[in-house]
Amino acid sequence: MRVSGNGCADILTRLAGKLPPPRRAALRRLWRDASTSTDHLDDALVLWFPAPRSYTGEDSFELHLHAGPAVITAVADALIDAGARPAEPGEFTRRAFMHGRIDLTEAEGIADLIASETEAQRRQALAQLDGGLSTLYRGWADRLRIVLAQQEALIDFPDEDLPLHVEAGLLAEITSLRNEITAHITDGNRGERIRRGLAFAIIGPPNAGKSSLLNWLAERDAAIVSPIAGTTRDAIEIAIVLADAKVTLVDTAGLRETSDPIEAEGVRRAMFHVEHSDCVIQMFPSDELPDTLLPDSIAVCNKIDIIPAPDLINDTPVLGISLRTGDGLARLHAALEEKARILTAGNGAPPLTRARHRAAAEAALANLDEALRVDWPEMRGEELRLAMRSLGRLTGEVGVEDILDTVFGQFCIGK
Numbered sequence: 001m002r003v004s005g006n007g008c009a010d011i012l013t014r015l016a017g018k019l020p021p022p023r024r025a026a027l028r029r030l031w032r033d034a035s036t037s038t039d040h041l042d043d044a045l046v047l048w049f050p051a052p053r054s055y056t057g058e059d060s061f062e063l064h065l066h067a068g069p070a071v072i073t074a075v076a077d078a079l080i081d082a083g084a085r086p087a088e089p090g091e092f093t094r095r096a097f098m099h100g101r102i103d104l105t106e107a108e109g110i111a112d113l114i115a116s117e118t119e120a121q122r123r124q125a126l127a128q129l130d131g132g133l134s135t136l137y138r139g140w141a142d143r144l145r146i147v148l149a150q151q152e153a154l155i156d157f158p159d160e161d162l163p164l165h166v167e168a169g170l171l172a173e174i175t176s177l178r179n180e181i182t183a184h185i186t187d188g189n190r191g192e193r194i195r196r197g198l199a200f201a202i203i204g205p206p207n208a209g210k211s212s213l214l215n216w217l218a219e220r221d222a223a224i225v226s227p228i229a230g231t232t233r234d235a236i237e238i239a240i241v242l243a244d245a246k247v248t249l250v251d252t253a254g255l256r257e258t259s260d261p262i263e264a265e266g267v268r269r270a271m272f273h274v275e276h277s278d279c280v281i282q283m284f285p286s287d288e289l290p291d292t293l294l295p296d297s298i299a300v301c302n303k304i305d306i307i308p309a310p311d312l313i314n315d316t317p318v319l320g321i322s323l324r325t326g327d328g329l330a331r332l333h334a335a336l337e338e339k340a341r342i343l344t345a346g347n348g349a350p351p352l353t354r355a356r357h358r359a360a361a362e363a364a365l366a367n368l369d370e371a372l373r374v375d376w377p378e379m380r381g382e383e384l385r386l387a388m389r390s391l392g393r394l395t396g397e398v399g400v401e402d403i404l405d406t407v408f409g410q411f412c413i414g415k
């Protein structure tokens with residue numbers, strides 16, 4: 001159990017007696033009231049973190065209990081009795097933010113780290129928690145602050161002979177800032193993709209072997225396979241890991257004209273997934289080759305145990321496989337891993353990981369573009385100030401009250 005805030009020293013003394021040395025584990029008998037040895041609650045390891053060297057930046061302590069539900073209830077009651085109250089989700093991290101221990105992107109990194117399921121997610125969250133994004137955003141804000149100061153000088157002293165190169169240099173810096181922010185925004189959603197995972201949809205005519213492929217990739221019988229065309233109706237989603245990235249595979253209803261309203265709905269859902277996935281695996285049986293291939297899809301020809309696959313369709317390479325014999329499956333798996341790697345690979349710069357970052361960066365970009373467009377110094381100054389505000393929202397330095405609930409609401413209690 002973790003407790004933080006004013007009064008921690010008194011509460012801990014009441015339960016465990018004299019405060020242990022800071023940041024050193026001590027074995028203590030816990031009481032409802034240690035001063036009178038009333039109600040022995042548990043024997044626990046106790047850790048005392050006086051401010052400011054704690055997670056929240058406040059006085060705080062931790063009790064390592066014997067974790068049975070009755071123990072937890074008894075200790076929680078005693079803590080509340082002594083003046084504590086239950087924490088809200090993410091409240092510890094929110095207090096860390098309020099006390100300047102971390103900024104907003106680092107808080108989001110903590111949330112992502114707790115939620116991470118794959119290596120790529122863990123690494124990305126850890127880099128963000130380590131201040132990767134903060135450093136980038138702060139660097140922009142610092143440079144913009146200098147530009148703004150120069151702009152103010154041009155406004156305040158219009159008659160002084162400020163050298164012409166001040167204005168030229170200022171415009172050049174705004175241009176390079178806007179170019180860097182543009183590059184950050186147009187990174188193909190790499191960071192967001194790692195964070196939420198990729199979606200790969202398997203589509204094709206009935207009986208192509210789509211569900212058979214899903215089962216092989218998932219290593220279990222997740223979807224029904226049968227020789228009856230139109231077996232799969234609902235889209236079936238299975239999460240797997242490819243190249244350290246989380247990939248949700250979507251098996252869909254076979255695409256065909258149908259008068260069956262339920263199957264038609266399945267086909268409609270399949271088309272939805274074609275639109276909304278990061279990669280489409282276009283699958284067809286070797287005895288029913290398509291005339292055209294979807295752009296950017298991975299073309300897979302199944303059942304090469306019956307008829308061999310063509311090498312190309314319309315100049316696009318085709319991967320021949322047989323889910324019956326296992327032929328070509330290793331190559332297909334490697335191709336899917338490569339696709340996942342490409343979709344999540346970057347240039348080493350910290351990626352933007354949330355729609356919130358994208359919105360603020362886009363707003364800053366729009367203001368910088370406007371600043372370059374307008375001629376009046378006062379208007380340019382105003383656009384630069386607005387851009388500054390947008391960058392401040394990224395790290396949580398300005399006007400963030402409205403977004404704090406969203407950011408911290410996603411944590412679980414006790415974090």
Ligand SMILES: Nc1nc2c(ncn2[C@@H]2O[C@H](COP(=O)(O)OP(=O)(O)OP(=O)(O)O)[C@@H](O)[C@H]2O)c(=O)[nH]1
Nearest residue numbers: 206207208209210211212226230231232254323324
């Ligand atoms: N000969 C042969 N048969 C296969 C192969 N792969 C799958 N099948 C068979 O083809 C039939 C259809 O397989 P499914 O996986 O259900 O095909 P689907 O594309 O999901 O079909 P729908 O859900 O109806 O659209 C089943 O009887 C499978 O056993 C293969 O490589 N070779």
Ligand SMILES: [K+]
Nearest residue numbers: 207226228231
């Ligand atoms: K089938």
Ligand SMILES: [Mg+2]
Nearest residue numbers: 210211231232
């Ligand atoms: Mg199927």
